Amino acid sequence: MSAASEAPALAPAGALAPARGHGLSQLDVLESEAIHIIREVVAEFERPVLLFSGGKDSVVVLHLASKAFWPARVPFSLLHVDTGHNFPEVLAFRDATAERLGVRLAVASVQDYIDDGRLLERADGTRNPLQTLPLLDAVAAGRHDAVFGGARRDEDKARAKERILSLRDEFGQWDPRNQRPELWNLYNGRHTVGQHVRVFPISNWTELDVWRYIEREGIELPPLYYAHDREVFARDGMWRAVTPVSLPAPDETVETRRVRYRTVGDMSCTGAVESDAASVAAVVREVTQSTLTERGATRADDRISEAAMEDRKRDGYF
């Protein structure tokens, strides 16, 4: 029998529709996968914690956790490593969300470490690399054996290779050359003393999935994810907000632009994008289209995209 005749007789491309046995949408499947992961970790670990910045990805993970254990409360606490450079409106949102869900929030402060000399301010002013020590101290102090995060595999090439349950040594290090096989949906969270496991329930979600889920579920986000007028100046192809920790140089012009943030990290390094997307639906449309333009559009757009991606990676503390 020839291969050609063995192939299924398919109608022309325009008439093809995927077989639909169970009628679950991609968001349904991703949601159930994430809830399964969260429940596995809660069942198998002693003291899980969720890294919660108030950014959209960690907000989605918290939302999934609240669905996973309904009608019981989320059975773990939240942890935020505050660089001291976070947007005030995001911190306010972080606190209000924890309060609303009745979940305990611990904050590890980079500023405290700088003030008492355990960490030194870097010459370039960025505090992202300074987060690791307070994070590991907080994980040790809380005796957390599992740390949930909102990182996604579509964010960058290194994350594309990371397991959903990622074993870390006592220094929090990931060893990409020696990852534990991850088979079927059977997650193995076993670890030895000193090790802990980072858990990424939305590994398989894309930025678009996250936004479509936010839209479907009516999830509230900090307002700066949506278009607003802001005093900004251009640097490295990004619009940077004028804040106490990100001031324009003499040759940089401050102007008011309509912008929004695709990611929310430190004020000192997170760029905004020009946007009129003031609603979730408008952001979903914008993300859909920007995915298409990222590769083929102008260099400035590419730069924004790459920088935003890097910010997001930092935002996840990983």
Add this chain to the structure above:
Amino acid sequence: MTTTAPTREPALSARATLFRFATAGSVDDGKSTLVGRLLHDSKAILADTLDAVTRTSTERGFGGAGGGIDFALLTDGLRAEREQGITIDVAYRYFATDRRTFILADCPGHVQYTRNMVTGATTADAVVVLIDGRKGVLEQTRRHLSVLQLLRVPHVIVAVNKIDLLGFDEGAFAGVAAQVDDLTAELGLANVHIIPVSALEGDNVVDRSPRTPWYSGPSLIELLEALPATDEVEAEVEEFRLPVQLVIRPQGAVVVPEEDAEDYRDYRAYAGQIASGTVRVGDTVTVSPGGASTVVTGIDFAGATLEEAVAPQSVALRLRDDLDLARGAVIAAGGTLPEPSREVTASLFWLDPRPLLPGARVLVKSGTATVQALVTSIAGRRNLDTLALEPTERLEVNDIGTASLRLASALPLEPFAVNRRAGAFLVISPSDGGTLAAGTVLTPHSDADPLKG
């Protein structure tokens, strides 16, 4: 590079379905080029499907002199990333057409193919195996297809690549296809699709190629869009199974509005992801351990009450009777659960550098249950060239062997050939917690039917 931003909004509705597939093949087979081609061209589909159809008839692939897109640059960039140090593992990539969203597990073409393939293939709805059309079926092809057969990957697509270098010759393709047919018949591998492609020039990858008029089948992406996902198939044919992850018992600490709180005072539900099949309110179910029967009185999902639920939904089931079930229990369609087994014969895909010896003490994780186990004997190791089971003293990394295990507690295991979820398990090191092997049940031996040798 394309300079005009596509303006057509893709039909990426919230109802799009998800499909997971993996790629296998050595680098020389053109796998990187194919992956790059898929990622690149699928976005072109999003841009404008109609245009893509038209383009097929006028263009000879993006890599051609007139294409204007430096296609090699895209794949070289991905490879350079690997060369900087993270070259040994599966990379997950995401792309969408206007019909489906795809999760692509890009398994590097590596000497340690078995280990990589097992990791990438266990979650795949389909695996694309590349063959260099000039070389035909190689030893590596035999190994790949053997592993896929043993893992019961639902759909196997053999992409006979470099058809451009064969002058788009029907006879040359038919020769390779016949080799593949012989091999898949030998393996008993069903649902194999064979497609002539040129990853470099794009023939039959996204668009059907006019240069292979003798091939009447779908392009690769058309096939990937049309094949049913594993869950879509198995929810229909397999019996309902739900391994209990944990019991939700808020005991007063509820998140519902205060006026409803009293209703949830005695709430108790069994949370888990449906492994197979469908469950409806009112269904009679059997639970293990214990074998008791009860009735499903409610299917809850985060405040919503469902009438029915299917794999792979994560739900919480309320049952009529208070059965004291805990994590590790299985809830199943009434009367369909096999007798729990303490002895099992299984295939083991050995993934750890430390070899397996008879008498080893391990942990077995099946569903949500983890139990101690003893490897009582190793029956043999599969020779992937002859497909025969050869006697062996031990299993080494990347070996696929057959072994017998005795479990400390009986589990309702099922043959992997019957139920993928209920027949799959992990072998875990009790000392450092590492995952040693992927296991698939060949024969569970119930206590009523003790193992004889």
